[in-house]
Amino acid sequence: LAVLTCDWDGVRAVAVRPARSQTQAVATQRVLDPEPCHAEYSVLSPHTGEVAYSHGNEQRVAPLDGSGPPRVLTRQGSQQIFAICQSREVAYSLDPPERYGKGIGDGWVGSLRFMERGRDARFATDCQHLYFKEHAADLRKLGELRSLGRTPAEPWSTASQLRLARNVGFYQELPDGRLVVAENLAVIGAQNRVSLIDGARRTSRVLLQGVGAVTGALPLGAYFPGRHELLLEVDTPELDNDRYLLYVPVPPP
Numbered sequence: 001l002a003v004l005t006c007d008w009d010g011v012r013a014v015a016v017r018p019a020r021s022q023t024q025a026v027a028t029q030r031v032l033d034p035e036p037c038h039a040e041y042s043v044l045s046p047h048t049g050e051v052a053y054s055h056g057n058e059q060r061v062a063p064l065d066g067s068g069p070p071r072v073l074t075r076q077g078s079q080q081i082f083a084i085c086q087s088r089e090v091a092y093s094l095d096p097p098e099r100y101g102k103g104i105g106d107g108w109v110g111s112l113r114f115m116e117r118g119r120d121a122r123f124a125t126d127c128q129h130l131y132f133k134e135h136a137a138d139l140r141k142l143g144e145l146r147s148l149g150r151t152p153a154e155p156w157s158t159a160s161q162l163r164l165a166r167n168v169g170f171y172q173e174l175p176d177g178r179l180v181v182a183e184n185l186a187v188i189g190a191q192n193r194v195s196l197i198d199g200a201r202r203t204s205r206v207l208l209q210g211v212g213a214v215t216g217a218l219p220l221g222a223y224f225p226g227r228h229e230l231l232l233e234v235d236t237p238e239l240d241n242d243r244y245l246l247y248v249p250v251p252p253p
Contacts (some may be wrong), residue, residue: 002014002015002016002030002064003016004051004064006037006038006039006053007036007037008036009034009036010031010032010033010034010035010036010037011031011032011033011037011051011053011062011070012029012030012031012032013029013030013032013064013066014028014029015028015029015030030065030066031066032051032062032063032064032066032070033053033055033060033062033070035055036055036056037053037054037055038053038054038055039053039054049063049064049065050062050063050064051064052073052084057075058072058073058074058075059072059073059074059075059081059084059090060072060073061073073090074090074092079092079093079094079095079096080092080093080095080096080097080102080103080105082103082107082121082132083121083122083123083130084123085123085124085125085127086127088127089109089123089127090109091107091108091109091114091121091123091130091132092107092108092109093105093106093107093108093115094106094108095117100117100138101138103119103120104117104118104119104136104138105117105118106118107121107132109130109148109156110155110156110157111156111157112156112157112159114130114132114148114156114159114161115132115134116134116135117134117135117136118132118133118134118135118136118143119132119133119136119141119143120132120133120136120141120143120171122173124173124177125173125177126177128149128150128151128152129147129148129149129150129199130147130148130149130159131145131146131147131148131164131171131173131179132145132146132148133145133146133168133171134146140169140185141169142167142168142169142185142186143167143168144163144165144166144167144168145163145164145165145166145168145171145179145181145183146161146162146163146164147161147162147164147199148160148161149162149199162199162202164179164181164197164199164204165181165183165184165195165197165204166183166184166186167183167184167185167186168181168182168183168185169182169183169185169213169214170182170213170214170215170216170217172217174219174221174230174250175219175221175222176221176228176253177198177200177253178196178197178198178199178253179196179197179198179199180194180195180196180197180207180214180217180230180232180250181194181195181196181197182194182211182213182214183195185212188212189210190209190210191209192209192210192211192212193206193207193208193209193210193211194206194207194208194211194214194232194248195207196250196251198253205251207230207248207250208232208246208248211232211234211246212236213234213235213236214232214233214234215233215234215235215243216232216233217230217231217232217233218230218231218233228249228250228251228252229247229248229249229250230247230248230250231245231246231247231248232245232246232248233245234246
């Protein structure tokens with residue numbers, strides 16, 4: 001068990017060991033990168049055992065076990081980094097944050113422009129799909145949820161797009177690859193819904209009606225294998241009241 005630090009003294013992995021009675025605990029450190037680090041965009045990848053972080057205008061990746069030196073994943077100009085998958089795929093924007101706002105702009109992966117003006121671009125865990133909200137609004141952050149999918153070993157230029165839902169706010173990938181999506185939110189009312197979308201099977205199933213604002217989702221299967229229920233964190237559309245949790249059964253895939 002280790003705690004990662006990112007600061008002026010570089011990237012470090014600090015081992016955390018339980019202290020025995022009447023024994024002083026001494027934390028051992030492993031320097032992953034001695035040069036200054038900042039967490040403008042940082043992500044820990046359990047699949048590759050690497051951590052991605054920012055150093056000046058560089059996005060770097062370093063192995064957690066210190067088995068090799070850090071490497072440069074990409075060098076930023078005025079572009080924004082939207083998402084990184086397994087320390088090998090990068091979704092970015094050539095629009096500076098001053099143009100539309102931080103986290104908003106066109107979207108690129110490799111040399112493919114996949115998004116005109118959107119937000120919330122995220123890779124699936126397999127790095128073969130990229131989800132994003134196209135033509136997203138500034139105030140309520142609603143947009144048209146789309147996926148960009150490719151076959152393994154094929155370039156992103158061969159990927160195909162699929163429209164999944166409209167007027168989407170919150171969305172999250174579940175451990176089985178399906179998506180829980182708060183959609184149809186253009187006008188607050190009974191038509192607002194939370195849906196379960198399976199892009200591979202081209203199916204959508206309504207889980208809840210009349211829910212105006214979902215702010216979080218916890219799949220119980222991540223802690224209890226074989227369980228498919230969700231705990232949804234829900235607020236009012238104005239996001240000004242106490243949040244509460246909803247227990248939502250989810251059909252198995």
